[in-house]
Amino acid sequence: MKLLGLLILSFICLFAFPYLGRGDVNFSSDEGLFILNQLRFPRVMMAFVVGAGLSLAGLIFQGLFRNSLATPYTLGVSSGAAFMVSLWIKLGLSFSFYWFNGLAIAGFLGALMSITIVMTLASALKRFEPSTMILAGVGQGMFFSSAVLLLQYFGNVFEVNRMVQWTFGGVEVIGYSSVLKILPVLLIVSLLAWINAGALNVLTLDEDLAISRGINTKRLRKFLFFVTSILVGFIIAEAGPIAFIGLLAPHAMKKIFKFDYRQLIPASLLFGGIALSVCDLISRIVVSNIEIPVGIITAFLGGPFFLFILIKGREES
Amino acid sequence: MLLEIKNASLSLGGNPILKNLDLKIDEPCYLAIIGPNGAGKSTLLKSIVGIHGLDTGEVIVPDNFSSFEFFSYVPQSLAVMKGYNGWDLLDCFLYPERLKDKKNTEINDLLTFFDVSSFMERDLTTLSGGELQRIYLACALASKPKVLLLDESLSSMDPHIQEEVIQKLEKVQKETKVTIIHVSHQVNNAIHVSDRILAMKNGEVFYNGETSSFKQSDLESLFDYKFNCISHPDTGRPMIVPGKGEK
Numbered sequence: 001m002k003l004l005g006l007l008i009l010s011f012i013c014l015f016a017f018p019y020l021g022r023g024d025v026n027f028s029s030d031e032g033l034f035i036l037n038q039l040r041f042p043r044v045m046m047a048f049v050v051g052a053g054l055s056l057a058g059l060i061f062q063g064l065f066r067n068s069l070a071t072p073y074t075l076g077v078s079s080g081a082a083f084m085v086s087l088w089i090k091l092g093l094s095f096s097f098y099w100f101n102g103l104a105i106a107g108f109l110g111a112l113m114s115i116t117i118v119m120t121l122a123s124a125l126k127r128f129e130p131s132t133m134i135l136a137g138v139g140q141g142m143f144f145s146s147a148v149l150l151l152q153y154f155g156n157v158f159e160v161n162r163m164v165q166w167t168f169g170g171v172e173v174i175g176y177s178s179v180l181k182i183l184p185v186l187l188i189v190s191l192l193a194w195i196n197a198g199a200l201n202v203l204t205l206d207e208d209l210a211i212s213r214g215i216n217t218k219r220l221r222k223f224l225f226f227v228t229s230i231l232v233g234f235i236i237a238e239a240g241p242i243a244f245i246g247l248l249a250p251h252a253m254k255k256i257f258k259f260d261y262r263q264l265i266p267a268s269l270l271f272g273g274i275a276l277s278v279c280d281l282i283s284r285i286v287v288s289n290i291e292i293p294v295g296i297i298t299a300f301l302g303g304p305f306f307l308f309i310l311i312k313g314r315e316e317s
Numbered sequence: 318m319l320l321e322i323k324n325a326s327l328s329l330g331g332n333p334i335l336k337n338l339d340l341k342i343d344e345p346c347y348l349a350i351i352g353p354n355g356a357g358k359s360t361l362l363k364s365i366v367g368i369h370g371l372d373t374g375e376v377i378v379p380d381n382f383s384s385f386e387f388f389s390y391v392p393q394s395l396a397v398m399k400g401y402n403g404w405d406l407l408d409c410f411l412y413p414e415r416l417k418d419k420k421n422t423e424i425n426d427l428l429t430f431f432d433v434s435s436f437m438e439r440d441l442t443t444l445s446g447g448e449l450q451r452i453y454l455a456c457a458l459a460s461k462p463k464v465l466l467l468d469e470s471l472s473s474m475d476p477h478i479q480e481e482v483i484q485k486l487e488k489v490q491k492e493t494k495v496t497i498i499h500v501s502h503q504v505n506n507a508i509h510v511s512d513r514i515l516a517m518k519n520g521e522v523f524y525n526g527e528t529s530s531f532k533q534s535d536l537e538s539l540f541d542y543k544f545n546c547i548s549h550p551d552t553g554r555p556m557i558v559p560g561k562g563e564k
Binding site: 198199201202204205206208209210211212213214215254258259260 | 363366367368383384385388389390392396398399400401405406408409410412413415466
């Protein structure tokens with residue numbers, strides 16, 4: 001029932017938001033149709049897919065690490081990506097691979113690099129300690145953030161500008177190619193998470209109980225962490241780091257839905273999509289003549305929401 | 318053969334916890350595991366279900382079972398999580414299956430038998446220790462295991478509830494032929510209810526056999542303590558009377 005509501009809201013976002021925006025666009029003219037079909041619709045779809053993907057990633061990470069602070073960002077994945085992108089810009093590399101451009105590849109490689117570090121740490125430890133992994137993520141995140149600052153310090157004005165622009169994060173796209181790159185990965189990862197939903201329910205309650213029910217918790221964690229990180233890599237490559245959706249959307253859904261991944265997975269996907277679409281709409285219309293990067297909007301709205309969750313959580317426990 | 322543990326050894330953090338331990342269960346029974354703190358009782362249960370991998374030795378179950386069909390394990394510290402109620406816990410114990418119909422007669426009979434039907438809808442975090450133990454016990458039996466492993470699973474219950482639950486467990490064991498392996502510090506209960514006793518000391522088997530031949534002297538050298546014991550009027554088994562023991 002609640003899921004149906006989210007589904008309806010999602011359709012409203014996807015099909016109504018493209019018609020909203022600054023300026024008078026005559027949608028019956030050729031120019032208007034071009035704006036609608038090549039800019040507005042792809043952009044709204046991009047926002048939806050990116051939001052859904054980050055939200056799903058946050059939900060899975062929070063379950064795997066049994067920690068409500070686990071997101072692509074707290075685990076250092078986005079900092080690793082930012083570092084590689086900045087390095088790419090600083091070295092003045094230009095390179096493309098099939099239909100992926102250089103910056104996207106750098107972002108993807110950076111994300112993979114961070115994952116590899118966390119995974120290596122995970123297998124070095126005999127038992128996968130969720131809290132240690134979070135600390136490791138935070139640690140490497142700080143390391144890469146300062147490496148980015150170092151690169152910026154040595155960069156010239158244009159380089160620094162590009163680096164900073166990238167870290168804003170955005171879903172401005174032309175045409176559907178970015179959406180089409182992310183969407184298949186998103187669908188596959190969603191399916192894999194869905195298949196493991198029952199096991200995630202047990203694992204979230206208690207690891208020992210999960211093992212006694214025949215779940216190979218170590219393998220499940222590694223597998224889901226890996227595929228989810230690939231998804232995050234794809235998203236960061238195309239949209240840059242967009243903060244807080246991965247934290248905010250799954251948390252909101254856990255308050256509304258009961259704790260069952262069979263429901264939480266579709267709900268987080270839809271709500272993440274809706275949330276980022278709304279943030280993107282705000283970024284397009286709230287200030288006349290300027291588009292604020294959507295990454296700034298999410299962090300701006302996400303910060304207070306995050307504090308709200310912290311205080312509310314304290315009251316309830 | 319139902320369950321066999323062969324030559325099990327395990328060290329945790331450099332400390333040997335289990336030392337060349339053997340245990341063989343041929344027939345369904347109620348087996349109580351007793352012994353002083355740190356004897357390795359809980360670790361043995363965890364090794365049986367695969368939470369700790371053994372350094373050497375093996376746990377053998379009949380070929381035609383996988384571990385989740387064969388065992389049901391109730392840990393010593395029971396996990397609770399906001400958002401999970403009794404039904405969710407039941408689904409966890411039924412994994413990889415799940416309960417399709419809350420009106421399932423068999424399940425409801427079981428829940429009624431253990432008097433937990435009334436708090437199945439409540440969030441696990443709001444239950445008292447004893448209620449939680451009862452709900453875990455009922456859910457653990459719902460998956461129809463061949464072997465039920467209990468780790469101090471009655472410790473927080475009121476005395477009269479404890480008495481009832483022990484009688485119920487005894488009944489379930491006799492009727493469904495489930496083997497119950499029960500780690501307990503409540504020695505009187507353990508000796509009273511069990512068919513067999515495995516007494517462990519320093520990671521080794523101290524006594525392994527029929528409860529009926531377990532003597533007061535065995536109990537005293539197991540704990541290195543002189544208990545004031547009487548014989549149970551019905552069974553003649555040693556029961557500790559509190560207050561007059563000495564080193």
